[in-house]
Amino acid sequence: MSVSILAYVALGGAIACEVVGTxxxxxxxxxTRAGPTIAMAACYAAAFFLMSIALRTMPLGVVYAIWSGVGIVVIAIIGALLFKQALDLPAMVGIGMIVGGVVVIQAFSATTGH
Known part of the structure; x- marks a missing residue:
């Protein structure tokens, strides 16, 4: 597996762990509930470990932008579906802008290593 693919796989794993942790x-x-608290701590630890693997070949700012941007979108969806937390129009527009930023980084930035 190439270094670039490994970095993206690790970053994807970090995002998944962060989403589950959140x-x-x-x-x-x-x-106040031990099970979810322990699971949260384990997921966050795994997320940072996997993010550190991605940081071996990708710049910190790019890794963090993708990690946080994708995480925000997925958590917003989970919040709406699982916890019935509605988003108003300004929140959806803001999340859309975050998605746009991640797309711009991936499509046009030479620092992502693709």
């Missing part, structure tokens, strides 16, 4: 954070009910 979902568990909501389910932990302010750290």
């Amino acid at each position: 979902t568990m954070l909501q389910k932990s009910e302010q750290f």
Whole structure:
């Protein structure tokens, strides 16, 4: 597996772990439920470990922009579907702008290593 593909696989794993961790954070009910709290901590630890692998070959700013941008979108969807947290129009526009930023980085930036 090439270094570039490994970095993106690790970044994808980091995003998935962060999303699950953030979902568990909501389910932990302010750290009053042990199971979700432990799962959250484990997911966040795994997310940062995997992100560190991506950082071996990708710039910090790019990794963090993709990690946080994709995570925000997925968490917003999970919040709406799983927790019934509605988003208003300004929130959706803002999230759309984040998606646009990630697309611009991926499509046009020479620093992503593609």
